Amino acid sequence: MLDAILKALEMAGMMAWDILWALILGFLISGAIQTVVSHKEMARLLPDDRWDTIAKASALGAASSSCSYAAVAIARSIFRKGGNFSAAMAFQFASTNLVIELGLILAILLGWRFTAATWAGGLVMIVLVTALLRLVMRKGLVKEAKTQADEGVAGRMEGHAAMDMAVTDGPIWKRLTSAKGFTATAHYFWMDWASLWFDIALGLLIAGALAAWIPSDFWAKVFVAQDPTVSKIIGPLVGPLIGMVTFVCSVGNVPLAAVLWNGGASFGGVIAFIFADLIVLPILDIYRRYYGLKVAAILFVIFYAAMAWAGYVIEIVFSLLHLVPTRHNAAILQEGLSWNYTTFLNLGFLTLAAILLWRFLTTGGPQMLRMMGGSVDHSPEHHTGHGR
Numbered sequence: 001m002l003d004a005i006l007k008a009l010e011m012a013g014m015m016a017w018d019i020l021w022a023l024i025l026g027f028l029i030s031g032a033i034q035t036v037v038s039h040k041e042m043a044r045l046l047p048d049d050r051w052d053t054i055a056k057a058s059a060l061g062a063a064s065s066s067c068s069y070a071a072v073a074i075a076r077s078i079f080r081k082g083g084n085f086s087a088a089m090a091f092q093f094a095s096t097n098l099v100i101e102l103g104l105i106l107a108i109l110l111g112w113r114f115t116a117a118t119w120a121g122g123l124v125m126i127v128l129v130t131a132l133l134r135l136v137m138r139k140g141l142v143k144e145a146k147t148q149a150d151e152g153v154a155g156r157m158e159g160h161a162a163m164d165m166a167v168t169d170g171p172i173w174k175r176l177t178s179a180k181g182f183t184a185t186a187h188y189f190w191m192d193w194a195s196l197w198f199d200i201a202l203g204l205l206i207a208g209a210l211a212a213w214i215p216s217d218f219w220a221k222v223f224v225a226q227d228p229t230v231s232k233i234i235g236p237l238v239g240p241l242i243g244m245v246t247f248v249c250s251v252g253n254v255p256l257a258a259v260l261w262n263g264g265a266s267f268g269g270v271i272a273f274i275f276a277d278l279i280v281l282p283i284l285d286i287y288r289r290y291y292g293l294k295v296a297a298i299l300f301v302i303f304y305a306a307m308a309w310a311g312y313v314i315e316i317v318f319s320l321l322h323l324v325p326t327r328h329n330a331a332i333l334q335e336g337l338s339w340n341y342t343t344f345l346n347l348g349f350l351t352l353a354a355i356l357l358w359r360f361l362t363t364g365g366p367q368m369l370r371m372m373g374g375s376v377d378h379s380p381e382h383h384t385g386h387g388r
Contacts, residue, residue, distance in 0.1 A: 004213060012208030015255045016201075019105050021345035023200070023251070024353050026101020031188035033063040035167055036175050042074075043081035046088065054130050057087040058123070061094025067195035068277045069286070071095040076290050080149050085142050086133040089299075090126045096277055097122035102251050106274075109258045113323050114270070120317075121271050121310040128306040136298055145291040153289040186359035187368065194369055196251060203252030211259045219263025228266075235269020236311025240304055243276025244284075253277060267324045268315030275307040 046057050064071065075092040079085055096102075103115040137145075167175040167184055175181045223238060224230045242260070246253060253274060261270050277283075279300055287296035318324045 008205070008209040008212040010208070011211050012204040012255075015109070015207060015258075016204050017346065018342060019108050019254075021342065021349040022104035022108055023101060024349040026099070026104050026251075027189050027192045028185070028349075028352070028356075029100050030064070030192060031185045032176055034188045035181050035184040036172050042091070043078050043083040046078060046083040046091070048084050049086035049130060049134060051130075053084065053087050054090045054126065057090040058094040058098065058126055061091040061096075062098035064091075064095040064099070067192060068096050068199075068280070068283060070195055072278070072283060072286055072290070076149050079146065085137060085145060086130050089129055089133060092278065093122065093126050093129060097125065097275060102254070102274075105251055105254045106257075109254055110261060110270075111325060113318070113325055114257075116323070117267070117271050117314045117318055118274055121275065121314045124313050125275060125306045125310040128309055129302060132302045132306065136302065137295075141295060141298070145295045148292040148295070149290055183359060183363045186356040186363070187365055189353075189356050190360040190365060191369070199252035201252075203246070204255050206246060207255030207259050210256065211262075214263075217263075219260055219265060223260075223263070223265040223269055225264030225266075231264070231266045232268060232315055235266030236272040236308040236315070239265065239269040239271070239273030239311060240276040240279060240307045243273045244279055244281060246280070262328050264328060266315065267318065268311035271314050272307045272311030275310065279303050279307070 042060055045060070046053055061071070064074065071092040074095070075088040078088040078091060098119055103119060106115040106118055167178060167181045169175070170178075176185065220226065222242075224234050239260075243253060246256060253276075257270050257274050260273060265273070284296060284300055287299050290296075291299070315324070
């Protein structure tokens with residue numbers, strides 16, 4: 001038993017080492033983008049569900065944090081401040097499925113085709129969600145959701161969602177290199193880590209345990225891998241359901257996605273699984289608190305349908321383009337540590353993370369961190385640190 005636990009921990013640790021530099025780089029880019037994109041303007045920019053507005057919501061979401069809980073909280077904030085409900089939902093899908101750090105981790109563990117498929121599938125899913133919400137969310141339901149949203153019931157990571165340190169004056173490069181820009185980037189970087197470390201660690205531990213303890217033929221049976229045609233039909237339906245019960249965010253579930261792919265899951269099934277971070281059980285409960293039980297149930301049905309259909313679309317399109325990998329051999333474990341490019345990149349980016357940590361600690365970061373999980377109504381909407 002002890003040997004099995006140690007094997008699972010070893011696999012989880014090696015996967016963490018493989019993706020560490022990419023996580024740091026992704027969070028750094030995300031922090032820099034959030035430094036020059038103000039949350040205050042989002043509601044003003046998203047007043048309706050026209051396709052150009054949905055495109056703006058998707059771009060704003062892709063530039064935001066990949067934390068599922070923060071994305072959901074920001075979406076409610078946009079809705080409460082006058083933003084369109086469908087546009088707010090498009091924002092939260094983009095902020096968990098189109099972000100840079102997700103693409104980097106996918107490329108390392110599963111290959112660039114999975115990165116391209118997830119980003120393309122994310123866009124397909126946003127289109128589907130918007131179209132379905134237009135059909136279902138009539139004025140009465142939107143009003144009901146708005147009434148519940150205005151109650152301000154706390155979810156999770158509300159303080160993170162309320163945080164707005166964007167530097168808006170001057171050219172972008174001057175904003176980023178200024179003292180305030182450096183401070184804001186450091187704060188966003190470490191707030192994102194604080195938001196996601198548990199989900200990432202949980203995802204790695206689950207993936208390590210499943211890779212070490214469960215034979216690959218188990219997943220082959222779940223996804224009916226012995227019949228490729230049936231597998232392609234079953235995969236996008238089963239993938240999101242497995243994602244629902246793992247309780248892990250979009251970045252954290254990539255290691256488990258690699259395990260499922262190695263076990264024989266279909267390409268579309270793995271993509272649909274990755275999308276499921278917005279219907280995990282804790283987030284479904286947050287939808288209930290934010291918008292009421294009826295709207296939460298509608299969101300679940302629409303989101304699940306969009307995830308499954310996006311999986312089918314990606315399976316078909318990437319098959320026609322001959323972009324579906326032919327071998328199920330994701331790199332979920334390397335043989336020991338060595339002085340290779342991964343080690344040098346990790347050391348370099350860990351040094352950069354340490355510099356950002358120093359800035360975070362010396363400019364009011366710990367105080368903001370203590371407020372991060374509180375209610376949005378009691379969290380500071382503007383936090384500027386000391387700006388040194």
